[in-house]
Amino acid sequence: MLATSTLIFVRAFFAAGYLCFITCPQAMSLLDSIVKAVAAADDGELFPVSKVPIILNSDDIFPKLKPDSESTAAGPPIRRLSGWSISQxxxxxxxxxxxxxxxxxxxxxxxxxxxxxxxxxxxxxxxxxxxxxxxxxxxxxxxxxxxxxxxxxxxxxxxxxxxxxxxxxxxxxxxxxxxxxxxxxxxxxxxxxxxxxxxxxxxxxxxxxxxxxxxxxxxxxxxxxxxxxxxxxxxxxxxxDAYNSMLEVKKQWEKQALIAVEKATKKGIPQKASALAREASILLMLAHDDFSASESCLHHLFGNPNIDWLVFSSAISRLNGNEILALIRYLGKWLKKYERFPEAGPCLNAKSVLGLSACENVPSFDSVLAALGLTLDEHFSYLVLNSEFHDELRAMQEVVNALASEADASCALDGIVKHLQNRLNKCGRQ
Structure with a gap:
């Protein structure tokens, strides 16, 4: 596989830089050496065909490798190395x-x-x-x-x-x-x-x-x-038949939410840990309440911080009508929850400090909006032509408009705060 990939690369590289190789004898010699090495590897001349089912530690191997002969300017640009060995x-x-x-x-x-x-x-x-x-x-x-x-x-x-x-x-x-x-x-x-x-x-x-x-x-x-x-x-x-397994996931969310509430109300713990527990309890409460067992499983998909939206877009584009409606209702629930609880946000330290690993799987407001945007883009015509979606879309439009208004107001307040900070800084310097 490696030899084939190398040969494909060499061919492509040669095609792209053909004129350069013609005018550069050293580069052409290098290309010839690579092609010969690939051919020799395919024929099993360089090393016997064997399977090594573990990852070898290169730190113990590379320092022992030495060229077979001294390198000279007139010699080939690639020289075989000897001294290959692995530890006992x-x-x-x-x-x-x-x-x-x-x-x-x-x-x-x-x-x-x-x-x-x-x-x-x-x-x-x-x-x-x-x-x-x-x-x-x-x-x-x-x-x-x-x-x-x-x-x-x-x-x-x-x-x-x-x-x-x-x-x-x-x-x-x-x-x-x-x-x-x-x-x-x-x-x-x-x-x-x-x-x-x-x-x-x-x-x-x-x-x-x-x-x-x-x-x-x-x-x-x-x-x-x-x-x-x-x-x-x-x-x-x-x-x-899948209900019981999904209910098990739902119970895990409930268990984590109860642990967060217990830590938030427990006396004698540090103030920072207590504040973090309160934030986590709100976030986990949002993820647990009003979501069905199957929707609780969706949290793990949309709460993944490493989500590839391009790949996700391709998957969303293949959903059928019932699945699109279920997805929109699920995302709509999150929008309404974030509207009711604007203080809810990611708790990145909840796992390391409190052991609340479920906080990592809660979809953020940004990921919810991104998923909703992809769904609307991929299925816009279908959504417009089917009246059963209209009520859901109208409800979400009201939420989005309200959030947008709050964002505009927050931007104005942010400008005022920054202006006052600048004035105070000037006064402090004077």
């Missing part, structure tokens, strides 16, 4: 990982013969063995290898040992055996790549795993529009 520890981990991959692939070919205990023991033994090679203590005995809690602890401490190829098989095993707790940890620790997230999210939608889907949209980057569309459709037009 990395070699042992590569061997252990390769054996684990081979064993797990063999077992997953016959999933009916694979049970939870065998899978957990295999995964835990792999993490425990490689951790010992690195001198990392996981804090439990090998006899507990088939315990779910031990596996979760191992993933938290040694999850970096799970490379992409291993993660694909482990995720597949979790789906087959319905080990949702293990899969949750893999997603949370960002061990699931977007490269194979499409199949994962499709399976989670089929299994009605709303909580895990919420984690996916938060912790997996670069999701494709088709994947986001699947998640959006699942939340906007929920099935009866």
């Amino acid at each position: 520890t990395d070699s042992d981990i590569i061997e252990s990982t390769s054996k684990f991959l081979k064993t797990l692939k063999k077992k997953l070919k016959k999933p009916q013969s694979l049970n939870r205990a065998d899978f957990l023991q295999l995964l835990n033994s792999f993490l425990l063995t490689n951790s010992e090679k690195l001198g990392l203590e996981l804090g439990y005995e090998p006899s507990n290898c088939a315990d779910v809690d031990s596996v979760r602890s191992a993933i938290e401490k040694a999850g970096f040992l799970i490379c992409q190829e291993v993660a694909v098989l482990v995720v597949h095993g979790c789906l087959v055996l319905e080990l949702w707790e293990i899969l949750e940890d893999l997603i949370f620790h960002r061990l699931v790549s977007h490269l194979y997230s499409s199949n994962l999210i499709e399976k989670l939608v089929d299994r009605n795993q709303a909580r895990l889907l919420c984690l996916c949209v938060k912790h997996i980057d670069d999701l494709r529009p088709s994947v986001l569309l699947s998640v959006l459709s699942f939340f906007l037009s929920p099935s009866f």
Whole structure:
């Protein structure tokens, strides 16, 4: 794959700078060397074809590399390096990982013969063995290898040992055996790549795993529009079978809101922490009250600070009529809430100070407006021609007009405040 990509780049570079290469013999020689190196790599001449299922530490490898011969001005611009070697520890981990991959692939070919205990023991033994090679203590005995809690602890401490190829098989095993707790940890620790997230999210939608889907949209980057569309459709037009899993997400919001209220009313805590708890309690109250279980799941989508609006626009453009109406009603609720509670705003420190991680998933006023604008742009004709949307749009128009008036007034007050500050500063200097 690397050789093919390099060759494509070289060809494009050559086409773009053809005249430059003709007049520059050194550059032309460099191009010839690159093409020859690519061809040699494809033929397996430079190094034997082998799979290294871990990320090698370049700090231990690059300093040992030396050119085969002294470089001269007349020689070729690219010279082969020698001295390539990896540490014994990395070699042992590569061997252990390769054996684990081979064993797990063999077992997953016959999933009916694979049970939870065998899978957990295999995964835990792999993490425990490689951790010992690195001198990392996981804090439990090998006899507990088939315990779910031990596996979760191992993933938290040694999850970096799970490379992409291993993660694909482990995720597949979790789906087959319905080990949702293990899969949750893999997603949370960002061990699931977007490269194979499409199949994962499709399976989670089929299994009605709303909580895990919420984690996916938060912790997996670069999701494709088709994947986001699947998640959006699942939340906007929920099935009866998915209600219980969505209700679980709703209860998480309620739990976080109650914790915030408790911390805000608790005596003896620092003033800054108490003020932060009050802000968080208002924000979480907005996210919990008046939203259905499925709408509570949508918070994780629109509350994602790393949201790619271009990708989201593509997903929103493919929604059907019922889903568009559900989305507009959802966004309209947020507009009305922010109008009633203008003091509500992001609580960026609530997670680190108070442990209120849900505050990170509350859609901001800006993201609500952005999502509403995209929806109107993508489906303007459909919204105009369908009278059932008109009442919703009129209600939102009133809210937006009121907010715009407040913004205009705030701008005027802001100008007055700045003017008074300047006058006071001048008086202070005099």
